[in-house]
Amino acid sequence: MKIHRIEVHEVRLEMVEPFVTSFGRIEHRDLLVLKVHSDIGVTFSDVPVLHGPFYNAESVQTARHALCDFLGPKILEEHIDTIKCLHGLMTFVRGHYMAKSGLDTACQHLFAAQAGQSLSQRLGGARERIEVGISIGIYPHIDQLLDRVSRALDEGFARIKVKIKPGWDLEPLRAVRQAFGDIRLMADANSAYVPGDFEVFRKLDGLGLLMIEQPFSPDDLYQHSRLQKKIETPVCLDESVETLEDAELALAIKAGRVINIKLSRVGGLGPAVAIHDLCQDEGIPVWCGGVMETAIGQADCLALASLPNFQLPADIAPSSRYFERDLIDPFVALEKGTIVVPTGPGLGFEIDEKALNDLTLRKVTIE
Ligand code: MG
Numbered sequence: 525m526k527i528h529r530i531e532v533h534e535v536r537l538e539m540v541e542p543f544v545t546s547f548g549r550i551e552h553r554d555l556l557v558l559k560v561h562s563d564i565g566v567t568f569s570d571v572p573v574l575h576g577p578f579y580n581a582e583s584v585q586t587a588r589h590a591l592c593d594f595l596g597p598k599i600l601e602e603h604i605d606t607i608k609c610l611h612g613l614m615t616f617v618r619g620h621y622m623a624k625s626g627l628d629t630a631c632q633h634l635f636a637a638q639a640g641q642s643l644s645q646r647l648g649g650a651r652e653r654i655e656v657g658i659s660i661g662i663y664p665h666i667d668q669l670l671d672r673v674s675r676a677l678d679e680g681f682a683r684i685k686v687k688i689k690p691g692w693d694l695e696p697l698r699a700v701r702q703a704f705g706d707i708r709l710m711a712d713a714n715s716a717y718v719p720g721d722f723e724v725f726r727k728l729d730g731l732g733l734l735m736i737e738q739p740f741s742p743d744d745l746y747q748h749s750r751l752q753k754k755i756e757t758p759v760c761l762d763e764s765v766e767t768l769e770d771a772e773l774a775l776a777i778k779a780g781r782v783i784n785i786k787l788s789r790v791g792g793l794g795p796a797v798a799i800h801d802l803c804q805d806e807g808i809p810v811w812c813g814g815v816m817e818t819a820i821g822q823a824d825c826l827a828l829a830s831l832p833n834f835q836l837p838a839d840i841a842p843s844s845r846y847f848e849r850d851l852i853d854p855f856v857a858l859e860k861g862t863i864v865v866p867t868g869p870g871l872g873f874e875i876d877e878k879a880l881n882d883l884t885l886r887k888v889t890i891e
Pocket residue numbers: 712714737738762763784813
């Protein structure tokens with residue numbers, strides 16, 4: 525396969541409600557969407573960076589820079605016959621995994637469509653439905669959190685994840701546990717704590733949480749391994765794992781007992797499957813996280829989460845969760861806490877190009 529042209533759309537999606545985490549407040553979702561033209565077809569893919577380098581080191585601007593000035597020109601008109609070959613071409617750029625992910629997923633869609641396979645089939649998926657949970661942001665008052673959890677349970681989500689930060693941790697989680705009893709409940713700190721904060725995790729340990737996600741800095745696997753020795757609750761790694769090598773190190777030093785695989789964070793579906801396979805061999809369960817992708821990225825997540833070692837509910841949202849208007853219409857609905865894995869060839873959905881064009885703030889074409 526050869527790629528002839530890549531359109532890089534900077535898109536703004538309006539949020540149903542602002543989403544607040546320990547690193548800030550997201551009022552609207554700015555990210556990149558690629559339209560990739562090749563000799564075997566055309567597809568669309570997500571580059572779900574945030575507007576600034578808050579979740580990881582990438583942003584809308586850095587991803588556009590990496591794609592338009594380096595990655596795009598490098599791969600254009602090259603023979604790309606496998607995903608391994610694509611990643612081989614991209615290794616001269618260090619990091620920038622979300623930018624690379626947009627090219628990885630586009631190629632995966634094209635290869636799958638060419639073979640008449642769904643993306644899930646191409647990856648070796650083993651499930652027809654994915655059990656999904658919800659990630660709930662930080663609210664000013666506990667009553668608002670309880671109200672949101674109550675609605676999420678009514679909507680049928682199979683697991684509740686509450687974002688925490690110092691000052692918003694034990695009290696809100698205890699309140700959720702008291703109000704809703706034995707639900708599947710977990711916490712996500714997005715790296716907001718420092719090693720001196722061990723005490724709060726000892727107290728959280730008594731709440732029977734499914735896991736505590738990424739308490740410390742992404743670079744600090746050592747402190748995660750120290751914490752995991754001191755508490756019963758599984759520590760889950762998110763931001764700390766950007767590569768297969770990160771995952772190998774994390775497992776070797778027992779820095780956690782669960783990994784949240786976000787395909788965009790690790791450079792796409794190719795690396796995500798490699799991390800899944802490693803964890804499966806080591807007996808470590810994984811689950812599929814999200815970074816408020818468009819419906820295109822969510823479709824990639826559904827295919828990934830159909831692999832056998834994705835044992836815990838995924839953060840994949842039905843259309844109505846985050847955005848007023850999305851790029852696939854209609855996208856997916858929640859049925860009894862699950863979403864159906866698409867079976868059509870390639871991405872498995874038609875893109876609403878009118879929506880894409882209406883929501884595009886600016887566009888750069890690499891050709
Ligand atoms: Mg997380």
